[in-house]
Amino acid sequence: MGxxxxxxxxxxxxGVKRFSMLTIKQQLAPYRDRLGAALCKQMTGGLxxxxxxxxxxxxxxxxxxWVILIDEKSALGDALTLAxxxxxxxxxxxxxxxxxHEKHKRLARPL
Incomplete structure (x- = not known):
């Protein structure tokens, strides 16, 4: 898994999923022994x-x-980006x- x-x-x-860092490490960097700051920053950028x-x-x-991964195109991702x-x-x-906020208009409740 990559x-x-x-x-x-x-x-x-x-659009929302909870992962343990161990699972993410096993999938994205199985050859690494430890999670270092540089590796975590690289994986964050890749995601x-x-x-x-x-x-x-x-x-x-x-x-x-544990971390939460959110699809940027989901409603929660839009709200998080706007916030x-x-x-x-x-x-x-x-x-x-x-x-x-123009591209986030779909978050607004219709009046």
Missing amino acids: YAEIVGAVRLDG RNRGILTLPATLPTDERE TKAMLMSRIGMPMPPGA
């Missing part, structure tokens, strides 16, 4: 490039930890620019 299988499993389960968000934002180095943008803008003291 990136394609993990991405497929996440999408098959409606991100394939449209998968991770909670926590960077995969942890402890094999006993991240809003939080980043808030940190620098600026409001969300007009139209920043």
